[in-house]
Each structure stands twice: as structure tokens, then as C-alpha cells.
Amino acid sequence: MSQFLTQLGDAATAVEAFLAECLAEQQANGTPPRLAEALRHAVLAGGKRFRPFLVFESAKLFGVTREAALPAAAALECIHCYSLVHDDLPAMDNDELRRGRPTVWKAYDEWTAILVGDALQAFAFELISEPGRHEDAEVRAGLTHTLAVASGAIGMVGGQMLDLDAGRLPEQPAATIADIMRLQSMKTGCLITAACEMGAILGRATASDKAALKTYGEHLGSAFQISDDLLDAEGTAADVGKATGKDAAAGKATLIGLLGIPEAREHLDRSIDAATAALHAFGTKAEPLIEAARHMGRRGS
Ligand code: GRG
Numbered sequence: 001m002s003q004f005l006t007q008l009g010d011a012a013t014a015v016e017a018f019l020a021e022c023l024a025e026q027q028a029n030g031t032p033p034r035l036a037e038a039l040r041h042a043v044l045a046g047g048k049r050f051r052p053f054l055v056f057e058s059a060k061l062f063g064v065t066r067e068a069a070l071p072a073a074a075a076l077e078c079i080h081c082y083s084l085v086h087d088d089l090p091a092m093d094n095d096e097l098r099r100g101r102p103t104v105w106k107a108y109d110e111w112t113a114i115l116v117g118d119a120l121q122a123f124a125f126e127l128i129s130e131p132g133r134h135e136d137a138e139v140r141a142g143l144t145h146t147l148a149v150a151s152g153a154i155g156m157v158g159g160q161m162l163d164l165d166a167g168r169l170p171e172q173p174a175a176t177i178a179d180i181m182r183l184q185s186m187k188t189g190c191l192i193t194a195a196c197e198m199g200a201i202l203g204r205a206t207a208s209d210k211a212a213l214k215t216y217g218e219h220l221g222s223a224f225q226i227s228d229d230l231l232d233a234e235g236t237a238a239d240v241g242k243a244t245g246k247d248a249a250a251g252k253a254t255l256i257g258l259l260g261i262p263e264a265r266e267h268l269d270r271s272i273d274a275a276t277a278a279l280h281a282f283g284t285k286a287e288p289l290i291e292a293a294r295h296m297g298r299r300g301s
Contacts, residue, residue, distance in 0.1 A: 002291070002295070003288075003291060004288065004291040004292055004294075004295050005295075007053065007057075007288055007291075008048060008049070008050065008053050008292075011049055011052050011053035011056050011057075011066075011073070012047075012048065012049035012052070012053075014052075014056075014066055014070065014073075015049050015052040015070065015073050015074055015077055016044060016049070018070045018071075018073075018074050019043050019044065019074050019077065019078075020040075020044055022074065022123070022127070023036065023039055023040055023043065023044070026039075026123070031119075034108070034112065035112065035115060035116070035119065038104055038107070038108045038112045038113075038115075038116045039116055039119060039120070041101075041104055041107055041108075042081050042082075042084075042085050042104050042116050042117075042120065043077070043078070043081050043120070045098075045099050045101050046099040046100065046101075047077075047080075047081070047099055049077060050192075050224075050292075051073070051076045051077060051080055051191060051192065051195040052073035052074065052076060052077050052195075053073075053292070054192065054195035054196055054199065054217070054220075054289070054292070055069050055072050055073040055076055055195045055196075055198050055199050055202075056069050056073055056199070057199065057288045057289050057292070058195065058196045058197075058198070058199020058200055058202075058203070058213050058289065059072075059198075059199035059200075059202040059203050060199075060285075060288075061199070061200075061203060061205075061209075061213075061282055061285055061286065061289075062199075062200070062202070062203025062204065062205055062209075063203070064199070064202045064203050068134075068202065069199065069202055071127045071128055071130075071133040071134070072127075072128055072143050072198045072199075072201075072202060073195075074124075074127055075123075075124040075125070075127040075128045075143070075147060076124070076147065076191065076194065076195050076198065078120040078121070078123050078124040078127070079120070079121060079124045079147065079151050079156075079191065080191060081120055082116070082117040082118075082120035082121045082124075083117075083151075083156055083160070083191075084098060085103070085104045085105075085113050085116050085117045085120070086113070086114070086117040087160070088103035088104065088105060088106075088113070089105050089110060089113055089114070090105065090110065092160075092164065104116050121151070124147065124151075125144060125147070125148070128140060128143040128144050128147060129143075129144050134202075136204075139201055139202060139204065142201040143198055143201055143202070146194050146197050146198055146201060147194055147198065149190075149194075150190040150191055150193065150194035151190070151191065151194075154186070155186055155190035155191070155194075156186065156187055156188075156190050156191055158186050158187075159183050159184070159185070159186030159187025159188070159190070160187055162179075162182070162183045162186065162187070163183055163187055166179075166183070166253065174253070175253040175258075176258075177255065177258055177259065179253075180253055180254065180255050180258065181222070181255070184221075184222070184225045184255075185218070185221060185222065185225075188221060188224065188225050188228075189217075189218060189221025189222060189224075189225065190221070191221075192217050192220055192221035192224060193214055193217030193218050193220075193221055194217070195217065196213040196214065196216055196217035196220070196289075197210065197213060197214050197217065199213065200213045200214075208281075209281070209282075212278050212279060212281060212282070213278075213279075215274075215278040216275050216276075216278040216279050216289065216293075219271045219272070219274040219275035219278065219293070220271075220275045220292065220293050220296070222267075222271040223268055223271035223272050223275060223293060223296035223297070224296055225255075226255060226256075226264055226267055226268040226271065226296075227268055227296040227297070227299045228299075229254045229255055229256045229264065230256065230261065230264060230265065230268065230299075231299055232254075233254070233256045233261060233264075234261070255267065268296065268297060269297060271296075272293050272294060272296055272297050275290075275293040276290045276293050276294070
């Protein structure tokens, strides 16, 4: 197994243990039992935990321990899980399987899935704003603001809106490459970039180090999405937790649909190169993040 996959696995173990503890504590404090069970179904059922890995590794560049970065990493994963639970709903993607198990709405019902997503979103912000989780109010405010912007109307939610509108509203103009890249950078890229920025915030990084991590995150997000589309297009589900190739099968516009596989691969390689170049100033300390970017070129192979 590559060193990257080992480190990803370690990050997953740490964030899952922390989230399991948090959910148990919430249940002890009065979460209705059926909601508590559905929350565990949504959060503790696998997933690569790639975004928490990015928070840990970005923060580590500035000497921040994994323990100190856990609440921010878990908050990001809560937002990610909420987005998947809502995305699977009949009104959105209408998926019955996620991470090899029934989706939350299928295992429970639609109102539970909506409320699970709502509760996860609220809990994410509870985690990073609570004074007991980080001693520095400026860091707490920075984390909260960054996650809010990345997950809201000009980030993930906005990207989801563009995606659904493009497939459903009548008389939509054909999507261009620029349209698809904008949609994907909002829907998927913003959270990946936020993970890197949150690591920098935890590390009280200088403006130029923060900017470097943001640039890395943006190119990594683009590489992540292209590699995900390539996995779908090439019909591979070899990645851990990989969803089905539904998007391609559903005929949604993708970069690959417009560019073809060879050109999309070139695009992927350019994104990986740009992501790794952005970390130049960090030297060998950035090796785990560089390996994460390189992994995008190897997924499914
Ligand atoms: C419902 C507000 C709202 C947003 C949904 C991210 C998203 C927006 C929908 C997911 C649809 C999708 C399959 C996008 C492709 C890229 C992606 C985000 C894949 C899932 O992320 P992974 O691979 O999943 O990190 P795991 O299961 O490993 O956590």
C-alpha cells in the first residue's frame, strides 16, 4: 500500500473515533434515538475521509498536532456527509446506495434524511465555534467563516444548484468547459480548498503560506473531480467508497464528455502539477500533500 493510502487510513481512523465519541455525547445529551441512529448511519459508514486528511496535513506544516486539528477536520467531514445525505434524496439524485449501504432516506425515510443533513451542518459549526475546542477566538472565527463560505451559496450549495438546474430546467444552453469547471469547483472544489485553508488557519500561517495552500487546494479539487469523472467514464469502482458511475450514465455534462478521455487526462496531469508546484516553498514537509495530489493520477489504475 502506498504511504499516502496508509496516512489516509490513519486520518480516517482518528476522525471516525472522534466523530463516534461526539455522536455518543450528543445522544447522551438528548438527541432523539432514531435521529441518533440515522446520524451514525450517515457518518460512521465508511468513506475515504479525504477532507480530514487534508486538514491534518495542512495544519501539520505549521506544527499543529492531529489532536488539535480534530474538531476542524471532523467539522469538514460533517458538512461533506450532510451534502451526500441530501444529494441522495429523491428530490436530488435519488440514490439508494451510498458507500455500499442503503442511503439514509432509503434506510429511514426522507424527513429523517433531511433532518440528519440539517443536524450535521449545525454540528459542524458547533464544533469549530465552541470555545472549549480551540483557545484562540481569532482561529475559531476564521475556521467558521471559511467553512460557511465554502459550503454556502457561493460554494457547495451554489454548485449543487447549478448542477441540478442544468439537468432539469427546460431550454438550458449546452454547458461549456468553463461552465462545468465553475460548477465543479463550487460543488466539490470549495470544500477541498477549505480543508487546506482551515489547516493554514489552525497553524496561524502567514498570508503567503495561506495563499499557497489555497492554490494547492483549488488545483487538487480540480484533479479530484477529473479523476472521479475518469473513474466513472472508465467504469472503475476500485476506489474505496467509490459511488456508482451514475453521473456519466445519467448523461450529465462532464468535462470528459466535452474533452474526451485523453484530453481530460492531460487536464488532470496539469492540475496535479499546478497543485504540487504551489507547495514548493514548504519543501519536503509537504510530501504527504504532494503524494495526495499525485494519487489523483493513479486512482483506479
Ligand atoms: C446537497 C448541498 C448539497 C450538495 C451536494 C458534493 C455534492 C454536493 C454531491 C455529491 C455528488 C458527487 C458524487 C460528486 C462527485 C465528487 C464527490 C464529492 C464524491 C464524493 O466524495 P468522496 O469520494 O466520498 O470523498 P467518500 O464516500 O469517500 O466520503
